[in-house]
Amino acid sequence: MxxxxxxxxxxxxxxxxxxxxxxxVGAGLMDFQRYVSASSGQDGWIAVLAASLFVVLxxxxxxxxxxxxxxxxANLVDVNRRYFGKAIGAALNVCFVVYFLWxxxxxxxxxxxxxxxxxxxxxNQWPLVICIFALLYYTVSGGIQTVAxxxxxxxxxxxxFVLPQCLPVLPYLHPHNMxxxxxxxxxxxxxxxxxxxxxxxxxxxxxAVFPYIKxxxxxxxxxxxxxxxxxxxYILMLLLALMYFSPQQLKETxxxxxxxxxxxxxxxxxxxxxxxxxxxxxKMVSNISVGLWAACHSLKQQLRIRPRISLAGALIGFLxxxxxxxxxxxxxxxxxxxxxxxxxxxxxxIPIVFVISRFSGKTGTSQVGK
Numbered sequence: 001m002x003x004x005x006x007x008x009x010x011x012x013x014x015x016x017x018x019x020x021x022x023x024x025v026g027a028g029l030m031d032f033q034r035y036v037s038a039s040s041g042q043d044g045w046i047a048v049l050a051a052s053l054f055v056v057l058x059x060x061x062x063x064x065x066x067x068x069x070x071x072x073x074a075n076l077v078d079v080n081r082r083y084f085g086k087a088i089g090a091a092l093n094v095c096f097v098v099y100f101l102w103x104x105x106x107x108x109x110x111x112x113x114x115x116x117x118x119x120x121x122x123x124n125q126w127p128l129v130i131c132i133f134a135l136l137y138y139t140v141s142g143g144i145q146t147v148a149x150x151x152x153x154x155x156x157x158x159x160x161f162v163l164p165q166c167l168p169v170l171p172y173l174h175p176h177n178m179x180x181x182x183x184x185x186x187x188x189x190x191x192x193x194x195x196x197x198x199x200x201x202x203x204x205x206x207x208a209v210f211p212y213i214k215x216x217x218x219x220x221x222x223x224x225x226x227x228x229x230x231x232x233x234y235i236l237m238l239l240l241a242l243m244y245f246s247p248q249q250l251k252e253t254x255x256x257x258x259x260x261x262x263x264x265x266x267x268x269x270x271x272x273x274x275x276x277x278x279x280x281x282x283k284m285v286s287n288i289s290v291g292l293w294a295a296c297h298s299l300k301q302q303l304r305i306r307p308r309i310s311l312a313g314a315l316i317g318f319l320x321x322x323x324x325x326x327x328x329x330x331x332x333x334x335x336x337x338x339x340x341x342x343x344x345x346x347x348x349x350i351p352i353v354f355v356i357s358r359f360s361g362k363t364g365t366s367q368v369g370k
Contacts, residue, residue, distance in 0.1 A: 010212050011148050013219035018151040019209055020226035022286045023202030024055065025158070025233055027110040032199055032234065033241040033256040040192035042177060042242055043184045045235050047192030052231035054193070055200040058347065059223050061354040062206050066216070068357040074216070076207040077301040083356050092349075093302040096204070097295045099345060103202065104291035105318055106335045108132070111284045112322075113331055118258060119277060129322060132285065133315050139289045140296065140311050144212045147286075147293045154286030158233065161279045166240060169260055173243035194343075199234065201342040202287075203227075204350070208294040 011019075037044040066074045073082065076096060080089035112125055139150050206223060213219050241256040253259050261276050292314060296307040325331060 009143060009145065010214050011144060011209075013213055013215060013222050015148040015152075016206075016209065016213055016219045017222040017226045017229075018155045019148055019290060020203070020206060020223055021229055022151045022154045022283065023205040023290050024200050024226060024230035025283075026199070026202065026287050027107050027114075027284060028199045029233065029237060030114065030255045030257045032196065033238050034250060034253060035195045036192045036238060037242060037247070037250055038192070039188040039195075040184045041247060042179065043182060043189060044192055044238055044242065046182075047189055047196050048231065048234050048238055050189070050193040051196035051200065052227060052234070054197055055203050055230075056224060056227050058200075058203050058350050059206065059220075059227060061350050062203070063220050063223070065350075065353050065357045066207065066210055068360065071211070071216075075211045075301070076204070077298050079207065079353060083353060083360065090302060093298060095345065097298050097302070099342065100205075100208075100291045100295035100298070101314055101317070102338050103342075104288045104295070104314075105321055106331075106338050107284060107288050107291070108318065109322065109325060109331050110335060111280070113328055114255065114258070115277060117328075118255075129319070132281075133318070135285055136289060136292060137311060137315060139285065140292045141308055144209065144293065144297075147289045150282070150289055151286045154283040157279045157282045162276055163233075163236075165261055165276060166236070169240060169244065169263065172263065173240070175243055177243050177246070178239075196234070197347065198339040198343055200227075200230070201339065201346050202290070204346050205290055205294050208298060209290075 033044070036047055040047050065079060069075075069079060069082070073079070077093050080092045080096075083089070084092055112129065115128070116123070116125060139146050210216050210219075237257055240260055241250060241253075244260050245253060245256065250256060258276065292311060295314065296310045299305050299310045300307050325334060
């Protein structure tokens with residue numbers, strides 16, 4: 001794989017927009033509406049906005065942490081070693097490696113489950129799985145520049161191909177579904193905000209990729225831009241679902257985003273959601289690649305394991321888990337456990353380290369955030 005010491009393996013700050021965007025907008029875009037609106041109904045957009053502001057705060061804190069490190073140590077692994085010591089820091093690093101891998105696997109399993117239920121109920125999924133794994137190995141083994149490249153196309157696939165397909169839905173929307181405004185309690189909005197914030201667990205990737213960004217201190221605008229773009233996509237998809245479905249319909253719809261798109265009919269193709277799901281493959285591969293790269297790179301820093309070896313091991317582990325986790329109920333359970341774990345592991349970790357870093361001296365000069 002790569003090393004940040006050479007310009008050959010570094011990225012321009014703008015690439016951070018694509019890397020962080022695909023980490024913030026994942027497979028949850030297909031069904032988050034059902035969970036967010038369960039407590040706050042038509043006021044769910046407030047919860048999405050609040051969660052988006054929360055992730056902006058998390059990004060600001062991560063830049064604050066990184067600004068306290070000398071450039072060679074401005075990464076997740078070295079930060080844990082510095083503030084928690086050799087033993088606890090190593091344990092934390094291993095936990096985050098497992099968590100990155102866990103996130104990559106649940107994204108893959110969720111996407112394949114949607115493909116199985118929506119498009120090919122009787123198809124043997126193993127040929128598709130092998131093809132995806134080959135693409136993942138090629139992408140991640142190519143290093144951070146290859147990962148950033150597929151993240152670029154993953155981002156473009158949503159903005160250029162998926163979003164325009166939502167325009168024909170506009171005549172079927174019912175704006176009166178959005179009234180009355182502010183009709184829910186603060187507790188209900190908080191519950192929805194908490195559920196929505198789980199969609200942004202991928203923000204921690206910033207601390208893994210930061211050393212590979214040229215002039216990293218000047219990259220904060222692209223990170224905030226990625227958070228803003230993610231907020232826009234989520235709010236747009238939520239508003240479409242709220243204005244298209246009745247509250248009871250939305251509660252019983254498994255994948256609202258696909259259901260909305262499925263009403264569109266175009267010449268020569270009666271099921272437009274098939275196109276959406278195929279375009280979504282590029283988005284899912286980019287999302288999974290970032291998680292795999294972050295895990296393999298962190299493992300290399302912590303245990304000196306060659307990234308290609310850890311990548312091959314991770315994909316073999318995925319194959320085994322794919323065989324074991326075959327029931328949709330099991331998939332839902334591991335996704336729920338992943339999000340609950342991440343809520344404490346990520347959203348508690350960042351503020352704690354941020355506070356600790358404020359009471360510790362700098363390890364060297366840094367231009368982060370300047």
